[in-house]
Amino acid sequence: MPKFSVLIIEDEKNIQTFMGKVLKRHDYRVLSADTGAQGLELIRSQCPDIVLLDLGLPDMNGDNIIREVRTWTSTPIIVISARTAEREKVLALDLGADDYITKPFGTSELLARIRASLRHSNRLRTDSTFYIRPYKHGEMSLDFSKRLLKVRGEEVHLTPIEYKIVAYLAQNSGKVITYASILSNVWGPYADDDNKILRVNMANIRRKIEDDPAQPKYIFTEVGVGYRMAEDEDD
Numbered sequence: 001m002p003k004f005s006v007l008i009i010e011d012e013k014n015i016q017t018f019m020g021k022v023l024k025r026h027d028y029r030v031l032s033a034d035t036g037a038q039g040l041e042l043i044r045s046q047c048p049d050i051v052l053l054d055l056g057l058p059d060m061n062g063d064n065i066i067r068e069v070r071t072w073t074s075t076p077i078i079v080i081s082a083r084t085a086e087r088e089k090v091l092a093l094d095l096g097a098d099d100y101i102t103k104p105f106g107t108s109e110l111l112a113r114i115r116a117s118l119r120h121s122n123r124l125r126t127d128s129t130f131y132i133r134p135y136k137h138g139e140m141s142l143d144f145s146k147r148l149l150k151v152r153g154e155e156v157h158l159t160p161i162e163y164k165i166v167a168y169l170a171q172n173s174g175k176v177i178t179y180a181s182i183l184s185n186v187w188g189p190y191a192d193d194d195n196k197i198l199r200v201n202m203a204n205i206r207r208k209i210e211d212d213p214a215q216p217k218y219i220f221t222e223v224g225v226g227y228r229m230a231e232d233e234d235d
């Protein structure tokens with residue numbers, strides 16, 4: 001197996017070094033850039049498999065890098081973001097970033113985000129039939145071809161809208177999905193931009209699938225941004 005290459009665009013040296021060490025230890029090829037200009041140059045010349053991008057760079061805002069890169073490649077971009085910057089995260093995702101990770105973060109979280117984004121981009125590129133393979137996490141499974149959701153071996157009855165939400169999140173498991181993205185995928189391009197209908201449906205879904213809806217194990221809330229479904233275990 002050839003190694004996956006990861007480009008880290010981050011001006012804080014200690015964070016760049018920490019991530020580099022972790023990734024090398026887990027068999028990734030690591031490229032690093034301290035500025036946006038350097039980062040763009042490396043994306044063009046090295047075509048990394050994934051980009052980790054700090055938004056606050058000395059020479060430009062990370063948003064500009066996302067905009068620029070998305071004009072010519074769908075290489076996954078994971079934004080490295082400050083804790084309280086929900087609007088910044090949503091904007092980055094809407095511009096085409098695939099996910100974000102919030103500082104300070106741990107090793108396992110970093111690796112999980114990278115795995116989920118790589119898996120998703122590889123599927124889009126090479127395996128158009130992957131949606132047929134069931135999603136599985138813990139005691140929940142979703143068979144897309146039968147539209148069958150089971151928890152602890154029991155079939156869970158979902159309304160058509162609830163099913164669409166769960167299936168969309170499961171197809172993107174491990175990645176954060178914004179409210180706007182769920183609304184337009186489930187209700188179509190003329191969806192209301194009001195999240196209330198989504199929150200109501202999510203509350204109903206959680207009552208059906210979670211042991212304790214206040215402590216979810218399957219669908220997590222990313223405050224101010226959207227939802228993230230637990231990573232598929234079958235990969």
Ligand code: CA
Pocket residue numbers: 010011012054055056057
């Ligand atoms: Ca920075």
